[in-house]
Amino acid sequence: MKTALITGGSAGIGKQTALALAAQGYHVIIAARDAVKGQAVLAQIRAASPSAQVSFWQVDLSVPEQVRALAAHVRSQWDHIDALVLNAGLFTPTLRTNATGHEFMFATTHLGHFLLTHHLLDLVKAAPAARVVVTSSVAHFFAGGLGLSDVRQPSTSGFLLLAPFRAYGRSKLANLLFVRELARKLEGTRVLVNAFHPGGVKSEIWRSTPGLFNAVIGPFLVSERQGANTQIYLATHAAVTQTGQHWFKRRVERGTPTSRDPATAKALWDYSLQALGIPAFGQSDLAGAAAQQHSA
Numbered sequence: 001m002k003t004a005l006i007t008g009g010s011a012g013i014g015k016q017t018a019l020a021l022a023a024q025g026y027h028v029i030i031a032a033r034d035a036v037k038g039q040a041v042l043a044q045i046r047a048a049s050p051s052a053q054v055s056f057w058q059v060d061l062s063v064p065e066q067v068r069a070l071a072a073h074v075r076s077q078w079d080h081i082d083a084l085v086l087n088a089g090l091f092t093p094t095l096r097t098n099a100t101g102h103e104f105m106f107a108t109t110h111l112g113h114f115l116l117t118h119h120l121l122d123l124v125k126a127a128p129a130a131r132v133v134v135t136s137s138v139a140h141f142f143a144g145g146l147g148l149s150d151v152r153q154p155s156t157s158g159f160l161l162l163a164p165f166r167a168y169g170r171s172k173l174a175n176l177l178f179v180r181e182l183a184r185k186l187e188g189t190r191v192l193v194n195a196f197h198p199g200g201v202k203s204e205i206w207r208s209t210p211g212l213f214n215a216v217i218g219p220f221l222v223s224e225r226q227g228a229n230t231q232i233y234l235a236t237h238a239a240v241t242q243t244g245q246h247w248f249k250r251r252v253e254r255g256t257p258t259s260r261d262p263a264t265a266k267a268l269w270d271y272s273l274q275a276l277g278i279p280a281f282g283q284s285d286l287a288g289a290a291a292q293q294h295s296a
């Protein structure tokens with residue numbers, strides 16, 4: 001049976017993808033913070049597809065120990081992952097940091113997914129034709145460069161209201177750079193790695209953005225289902241043969257020059273390894289622990 005792990009599959013774009021992949025017969029594992037929302041989505045999926053195989057795991061991706069616990073759980077239950085959908089994301093209206101001192105959006109959307117991928121890469125490689133799909137955004141245009149110094153001590157200089165938008169853009173730029181570098185490292189394997197922009201989507205993410213901003217963009221937002229279209233395509237469709245690309249509406253987009261810069265991608269990769277204490281990417285130290293738990 002095909003397996004899909006969808007972070008942020010409890011709401012918005014990820015929820016639509018969870019519904020679609022469960023209907024296609026994947027065993028879908030949804031990972032997000034809010035267990036009540038997660039259970040409600042499981043019930044909705046089972047109502048839509050009574051034979052669906054779905055489960056929920058509570059995780060805050062900004063907390064490395066919780067990411068490791070999710071990975072250990074997945075490793076103890078499954079030996080392959082066909083679709084790793086790294087979709088969870090958020091906008092914080094004020095800048096704050098996680099316990100390791102990283103700006104919260106960067107810690108969640110980039111570092112959390114980087115660590116999760118590190119611990120699950122061998123399961124992804126074990127699938128016959130695996131996909132890694134990362135939800136990036138056109139907002140990476142607002143990042144104004146990666147600014148690795150800013151991911152620990154976010155700069156609030158300049159127009160204060162814009163600082164969270166810039167930090168959000170930086171987290172989405174990091175998503176794209178991660179995809180470029182991971183795809184490069186996986187060249188010659190059966191794994192395709194792609195990022196995409198879903199469009200402006202009418203989801204819960206806008207609950208944290210200023211009201212005036214919402215009033216301006218509101219009329220241009222598309223449905224969550226439309227937003228998930230390219231995500232589902234990249235995760236499942238046989239027509240996808242490219243890797244390391246950024247997509248919008250099922251077409252490859254160029255993105256900013258920084259998002260295509262190999263040196264910036266490598267700098268982010270090296271920073272992430274060091275920040276998370278990973279000696280060798282893709283060689284999880286969880287395998288033994290998971291195996292022991294299993295046999296206990």
Ligand SMILES: NC(=O)c1ccc[n+]([C@@H]2O[C@H](COP(=O)([O-])OP(=O)(O)OC[C@H]3O[C@@H](n4cnc5c(N)ncnc54)[C@H](OP(=O)(O)O)[C@@H]3O)[C@@H](O)[C@H]2O)c1
Pocket residue numbers: 007008009010011012013014031032033034035037059060061062087088089090108109135136137138197198199200201202203204205206
């Ligand atoms: N909506 C748009 O217009 C738009 C445009 C471009 C890109 N995107 C990207 O699309 C992705 C999905 O967003 P959406 O619009 O579908 O938003 P959404 O409806 O708010 O869903 C976000 C999902 O991410 C999860 N999540 C957030 N923070 C998390 C954390 N720290 N740990 C674990 N899970 C977390 C949420 O679960 P909990 O509620 O349990 O935290 C939820 O399931 C994000 O990466 C976003 O940046 C959205």
